[in-house]
Amino acid sequence: MADAFLNIQSVKNDYGATTVVQDFNLGVEAGEFVSFLGPSGCGKTTVLRIVAGFETPSAGAIMVGGRDVTNLKPNQRNIGMVFQAYALFPNLTVAQNIGFGLKVAGVPRAEANARVAEMLDIIRLPEFGGRYPYQLSGGQQQRVALARALAPKPKLLLLDEPLSALDAKVRVSLREEIRSIQKKLGITTVFVTHDQEEALSISDRIVVMYGGKAEQIGTPFEIYNRPATRFVANFVGTLNVLEGTVTDAAAGKVRVGESEIVLKQPLSDAKAGATLSLALRPEAISLGRRPGHDSSLSGLISDVSFLGSVIRIRVDLGKNAISLDTFNSPATPPPTVGDKAVVNFAASDLLVLAV
Amino acid sequence: MKAGRTWAWLTFAAGTAYFFIPLIATLEFSMRMRRGIYSFDAYQVVLGDVRFQQTFGYSVLVSIFTILLGVLIVVPAAYWIRLKMPYLRPVVEFITLLPLIIPAIVIVFGYIRMYGSNSPLPFLATARGTDLLLIIGYATLALPYMYRAVDTGLRTIDVRTLTEAAQILGAGWATIIARIILPNVLIAVLSGAFLTFAIVIGEFTMASLLNRPAFGPYLQNIGANRAYEPAALAVIAFAITWGCMSVIQVLSRFAPKSANQPN
Numbered sequence: 001m002a003d004a005f006l007n008i009q010s011v012k013n014d015y016g017a018t019t020v021v022q023d024f025n026l027g028v029e030a031g032e033f034v035s036f037l038g039p040s041g042c043g044k045t046t047v048l049r050i051v052a053g054f055e056t057p058s059a060g061a062i063m064v065g066g067r068d069v070t071n072l073k074p075n076q077r078n079i080g081m082v083f084q085a086y087a088l089f090p091n092l093t094v095a096q097n098i099g100f101g102l103k104v105a106g107v108p109r110a111e112a113n114a115r116v117a118e119m120l121d122i123i124r125l126p127e128f129g130g131r132y133p134y135q136l137s138g139g140q141q142q143r144v145a146l147a148r149a150l151a152p153k154p155k156l157l158l159l160d161e162p163l164s165a166l167d168a169k170v171r172v173s174l175r176e177e178i179r180s181i182q183k184k185l186g187i188t189t190v191f192v193t194h195d196q197e198e199a200l201s202i203s204d205r206i207v208v209m210y211g212g213k214a215e216q217i218g219t220p221f222e223i224y225n226r227p228a229t230r231f232v233a234n235f236v237g238t239l240n241v242l243e244g245t246v247t248d249a250a251a252g253k254v255r256v257g258e259s260e261i262v263l264k265q266p267l268s269d270a271k272a273g274a275t276l277s278l279a280l281r282p283e284a285i286s287l288g289r290r291p292g293h294d295s296s297l298s299g300l301i302s303d304v305s306f307l308g309s310v311i312r313i314r315v316d317l318g319k320n321a322i323s324l325d326t327f328n329s330p331a332t333p334p335p336t337v338g339d340k341a342v343v344n345f346a347a348s349d350l351l352v353l354a355v
Numbered sequence: 356m357k358a359g360r361t362w363a364w365l366t367f368a369a370g371t372a373y374f375f376i377p378l379i380a381t382l383e384f385s386m387r388m389r390r391g392i393y394s395f396d397a398y399q400v401v402l403g404d405v406r407f408q409q410t411f412g413y414s415v416l417v418s419i420f421t422i423l424l425g426v427l428i429v430v431p432a433a434y435w436i437r438l439k440m441p442y443l444r445p446v447v448e449f450i451t452l453l454p455l456i457i458p459a460i461v462i463v464f465g466y467i468r469m470y471g472s473n474s475p476l477p478f479l480a481t482a483r484g485t486d487l488l489l490i491i492g493y494a495t496l497a498l499p500y501m502y503r504a505v506d507t508g509l510r511t512i513d514v515r516t517l518t519e520a521a522q523i524l525g526a527g528w529a530t531i532i533a534r535i536i537l538p539n540v541l542i543a544v545l546s547g548a549f550l551t552f553a554i555v556i557g558e559f560t561m562a563s564l565l566n567r568p569a570f571g572p573y574l575q576n577i578g579a580n581r582a583y584e585p586a587a588l589a590v591i592a593f594a595i596t597w598g599c600m601s602v603i604q605v606l607s608r609f610a611p612k613s614a615n616q617p618n
Contacts, residue, residue, distance in 0.1 A: 054519055074522040085513055087520035091538040101524035145520075152524065 005030035011060030021212045035191045035199040038209035080149030084161040086141040088133040095129035101152035119147035139170040159191040257318040277353040284349040285324035293344035385586035397587035414570035418555035421493040422548040425501040451502040459560040501547035508543025549599035
């Protein structure tokens with residue numbers, strides 16, 4: 001972490017008596033795409049604004065490329081930023097918006113024009129240089145905002161929920177475009193979002209934040225499949241949480257309802273009789289027997305939701321309930337509410353939640 | 356419903372009559388200088404008067420400097436309050452309203468006492484100094500209009516995000532105000548400027564007590580000594596004011612459309 005390109009070291013931020021960010025540490029490697037994911041008010045935007053220089057941390061330091069920038073003003077940091085509300089200058093054309101940073105930096109006109117043309121090509125709007133922001137769609141405006149942020153060749157790119165104001169279809173295409181441009185330019189990027197699908201689909205690593213702290217830092221695969229805390233497990237993806245009682249900690253045996261499940265690892269921290277939370281993703285569960293599904297629980301089907309290609313089935317297991325997804329098959333009608341059901345899964349897919 | 360509509364029209368007609376009858380009467384009277392027929396003789400006399408040209412020219416010049424001073428003070432102040440000290444807005448709004456509450460005569464007497472030739476800041480010792488004091492006084496009188504116009508303009512743009520977007524691109528405060536904020540509130544500034552112009556052109560108290568050759572004292576002087584010319588001057592002054600208002604309306608159509616309000 002000490003050699004990381006962006007180093008956020010023990011950052012804390014208070015607003016009066018309220019602590020918004022507490023002891024936040026993160027190292028972002030050069031060229032890496034890291035997302036801050038969390039619900040509203042978790043402190044993700046505050047950390048981003050501290051990196052940009054719009055907020056001063058109560059404690060801690062920000063290092064960019066080995067240089068301490070904590071006390072530098074935003075206009076001295078050479079950082080690019082894209083805002084949720086686009087923030088294009090309404091009085092300037094698209095080309096003037098993209099060239100604004102270059103003009104401020106005193107780049108010669110010919111060089112600036114060439115860079116603006118290059119950026120317009122990158123965002124695939126070469127014909128739009130003479131238009132004003134109000135003449136563009138939301139997606140186009142955000143692409144221009146991205147080009148404007150990248151034109152002065154910043155060391156670091158910050159994206160503050162840049163897709164939130166766009167409709168679903170544009171959001172998906174633009175996030176892919178952002179990722180592709182980021183990879184092409186190899187620019188170190190920090191992306192703030194509350195949309196887990198966005199974070200999972202485009203990030204090298206994700207920082208899941210809650211209550212001003214980093215709950216877990218990891219690759220999308222790690223975050224989704226091995227959530228470290230109950231919050232991460234609940235926030236990222238859909239999750240079934242089963243309450244069980246430890247019957248034999250050394251053997252990893254847990255009673256869930258009337259059934260006993262044998263975990264793949266011993267429960268070294270738990271004692272017999274202790275209550276335990278186990279998590280299971282819907283896609284890891286099946287109604288019929290499948291190879292590798294070595295554990296099962298019995299219950300009654302309480303709800304069936306037809307979602308198009310997928311059918312989501314809810315099974316009541318007494319104190320617990322479980323949701324599972326099956327693919328829709330025209331040849332097989334979905335089960336009906338009230339039917340008896342046996343749900344099967346692999347014990348290795350069960351996650352023992354730390355909190 | 357029908358009775359309500361009738362009353363609405365009656366009220367409208369009464370209001371229109373209240374405003375336009377004196378105006379039409381003044382216009383009609385101003386054209387009766389030549390006995391027996393309507394003519395523009397009074398207008399010819401007024402427009403041909405050297406003192407009219409001198410005082411009007413002086414007031415136009417003073418109004419231009421007043422507008423510049425007002426813009427230089429109000430735009431950065433209103434911007435800074437919106438950006439950094441929104442909690443001060445009620446206080447600043449109250450201060451900007453004071454010129455409407457305190458009569459101009461009180462302000463000008465204060466000036467005469469404070470800035471006489473024996474004071475540490477002897478504005479009144481020279482004609483140029485007095486002109487400067489008059490401009491400062493006019494900027495104070497126009498403050499309620501200029502501040503409100505600019506503040507309304509700032510309300511239509513996302514000041515904070517535009518500022519941050521410019522800052523992160525390397526811009527300093529002067530660049531942000533000159534190249535981003537001012538152009539986006541230019542129409543509002545022009546509205547304030549034309550209101551200032553209308554105030555300065557007709558102002559009498561300050562110019563008279565500071566003994567400057569402005570258009571207001573000239574209007575008063577003509578009004579006290581002539582019959583038809585004051586009516587012609589009143590119509591001219593009215594036309595100038597309405598011309599300013601019309602220009603504001605026309606310019607407001609060219610206001611930059613905000614990109615900060617996603618559809």
